[in-house]
Amino acid sequence: MKLIYQQMIAFFVVITTLLLILGISFFHLTTTMIYENTWVQLEGYAYSLKTQSMTIETNPNGKQTFTLDIGKLQTSELLLRNQQVHFTIYTTRKRVMYPDQGYQSIISNRDWKKLEKGEILRRKSDLGWRGADKQNVQNQQRMTDILAPCFDENGQLIAVISVGAKVSSLQESFTKIQRNLGYVLLFSALLGALISYFLAHYITKRISKLRNAARAVASGDFDVNLVDHKRDELDDLAKDFNQMTSSLKQSNEEIKRQEQKRRQFMADAAHEMRTPLTTINGLLEGLAYDAIPEESKEKSIELMRNETRRLIRLVNENLDYEKIRSGQIELKKTTFDAMQAIHNVAAQLKKKAQGAGDGIEVVGPTKLNVFADYDRFVQIIFNITQNAIQFTENGVIRISAERGYNSSILRVADNGIGMNEEQLKNIWERYYKADISRKNTKYGESGLGLSIVQQLMEQHNGKVEVTSKPGEGSTFTLIFPDEK
Ligand SMILES: Nc1ncnc2c1ncn2[C@@H]1O[C@H](COP(=O)(O)OP(=O)(O)OP(=O)(O)O)[C@@H](O)[C@H]1O
Ligand SMILES: [Mg+2]
CATH class of the missing domain: 3.30.565.10 (Histidine kinase-like ATPase, C-terminal domain)
Structure with missing residues (x-):
């Protein structure tokens, strides 16, 4: 797979993972807040119901009883029903005191014990019943509610008020948030893809420059020089590359110089030897064809001896030089x-x-x-x-x-x-x-x-x-x- 795609995928995965985490946390936070707000509101209703419609009286024999102001309760129920809020008043776990036909949530034994201890319970979702007909599944309803205990002066639990709102009404808000979040995520993912493309393109472009430079060097162009912005590892690489090219250039020039020297040496050596050899050859031919007068013969032989000595010296010095150079002489x-x-x-x-x-x-x-x-x-x-x-x-x-x-x-x-x-x-x-x-x-x-x-x-x-x-x-x- 091409580097640009690898990079794109990597960036895209990082961006979308980040977005998903953010989205999920945001959704979680908002739902919790919605529930919290609903519960606080429901608790407020429970408190006003308690203070407005409930009265606790002490009998002359010291026993405490409580009475409900049904009229006020009905008005409250009517008001709350419009807001999709239902309430129920229990005297025991299973005995509903008000209303006869309203929504009845199910209170577990454990919850009741907590209520007896004075805890206010907040429940996210509770499957209760509307009306007395518990055989009809259509009467079942999912509610989120709070259970608030009411105590007499002796600290005895005398009633529990349950105030609940339909989960379906909250669900609407959740769906809205989910939908909006979905749009944002989709848009961000598209933006993320675009950003990843540009980031990947930027990096691969720099790598391509290095690659082109390497190709140029491979084809013998040692004058390439990459710009080093001193920003990151790629710039370090460019710097190293430049160093490598300059030392390659130097070595290349040195090789050329050495080659030139070698050629020059061969040419010079041949030239140096040719002159005395030509002289000797000329003189020998003169002697062979008797072209040299008798009186010059001795001089010619002397000349030949000199040239031969010169040749010997040349060869010896060359050998000497090579021996010294290669460390052969001690x-x-x-x-x-x-x-x-x-x-x-x-x-x-x-x-x-x-x-x-x-x-x-x-x-x-x-x-x-x-x-x-x-x-x-x-x-x-x-x-x-x-x-x-x-x-x-x-x-x-x-x-x-x-x-x-x-x-x-x-x-x-x-x-x-x-x-x-x-x-x-x-x-x-x-x-x-x-x-x-x-x-x-x-x-x-x-x-x-x-x-x-x-x-x-x-x-x-x-x-x-x-x-x-x-x-x-x-x-x-x-x-x-x-x-x-
Ligand atoms: N003292 C000097 N003054 C001026 N030029 C010099 C002097 N010494 C050397 N050179 C120059 O350097 C060259 C190389 O010297 P080198 O001794 O290697 O060679 P050479 O004297 O020409 O031959 P060889 O020493 O092999 O007989 C000489 O040819 C000469 O041009
Ligand atoms: Mg000399």
């Missing part, structure tokens, strides 16, 4: 003097720096402990310093070291070509070379150096940061945490 971390290692690297690169017209400075304490894998530490410093030399002409490369908070901090600063924001974002990517014009330079750089540095720093639980300005130079900061 670092042998020890605490050693970083200054000595830095001086070594500076000495090794001194010639290269001079080639570019650069000077290398090492600044720092005489000894500075660092917790790292010695070989990998040298590889990191070497890579970064080599980059600094590569991208700086006639400048100064300064390697400094100092103690940080529970760490050793190293900086390699140059005043070379520097990098812009866009380049800074990408330098950690494999094969990324910011300066296209410097691709395939004499150093044969492949754009793998910094990605390896970054992976190695991660394995050391350390951090590598860079600040740079085009034309002013770059500073790489390396933070190696101490042993815990």
Whole structure:
């Protein structure tokens, strides 16, 4: 069954149950009130009958008798009969004193005992007889009545006045109320159905919006955004949905980015390898067809060796990167003097720096402990310093070291070509070379150096940061945490 119908039925059931309960209680209350009013009225009649038509006299011998003023009684009876009210005066449970032919209600033994105790009895419905002919069922009549006891001065029950009204006359009022109530209930039920429809429609409409949004997301549209009015659980759901969509969007973009990176990597790797392979192939063909003059042969072989070395380096670095990334290499971390290692690297690169017209400075304490894998530490410093030399002409490369908070901090600063924001974002990517014009330079750089540095720093639980300005130079900061 559709949700809207389920909701409608639920609302409708609640509304009508409520209405029914209210209707029944209202009906009950009004009938009780009608009975109460009738009884109070009947009791009033009984009281006036008693005071107006009954007199109690004491005989000289002390005995008390009571007499009825028949004339007054008849007038009263006539008056009351017009109002559909009947009265009877009993002297004992079964003996009627007045009237001879009037309505006679039946008083049970229990009731009589209560009357003797002075209780006024109110009876909702009593089946009595009109007249003396008790064989004729048509003479039977349903009455609601009160029974009021009359006592002499000694507290002896001398008479009971019963005043009753026909139940059928009350019944008319009940039917009227019932009918009116029926109309009200019918009208309210219709209104209830209408209200339930609108309520159900309102809720299902909101759910439909969510459903449409979910469908849109399923078909790849991650830009859907549901309005969150912060009112109820459906709004909470909308908020969660929005969060889900935004994280799906992020993951989707990340997947696309990764895919793009993978493609780029494949293309770059192929490109990087194709150049040396083409060179080698060209030279080999030249040699095979004897197209290379004798004096150039040695140079050609040297070129081929260089290109082959470059290929080997490329493959090795790629393998190295993958190994570091997947945690396949195990670092042998020890605490050693970083200054000595830095001086070594500076000495090794001194010639290269001079080639570019650069000077290398090492600044720092005489000894500075660092917790790292010695070989990998040298590889990191070497890579970064080599980059600094590569991208700086006639400048100064300064390697400094100092103690940080529970760490050793190293900086390699140059005043070379520097990098812009866009380049800074990408330098950690494999094969990324910011300066296209410097691709395939004499150093044969492949754009793998910094990605390896970054992976190695991660394995050391350390951090590598860079600040740079085009034309002013770059500073790489390396933070190696101490042993815990
Ligand atoms: N000190 C620097 N100054 C200016 N640009 C730099 C500096 N260091 C790195 N870069 C930029 O970042 C790019 C990536 O550097 P990375 O070391 O990863 O590769 P590479 O030096 O080009 O090649 P490889 O190190 O694999 O031989 C460089 O091509 C260069 O454009
Ligand atoms: Mg490099």
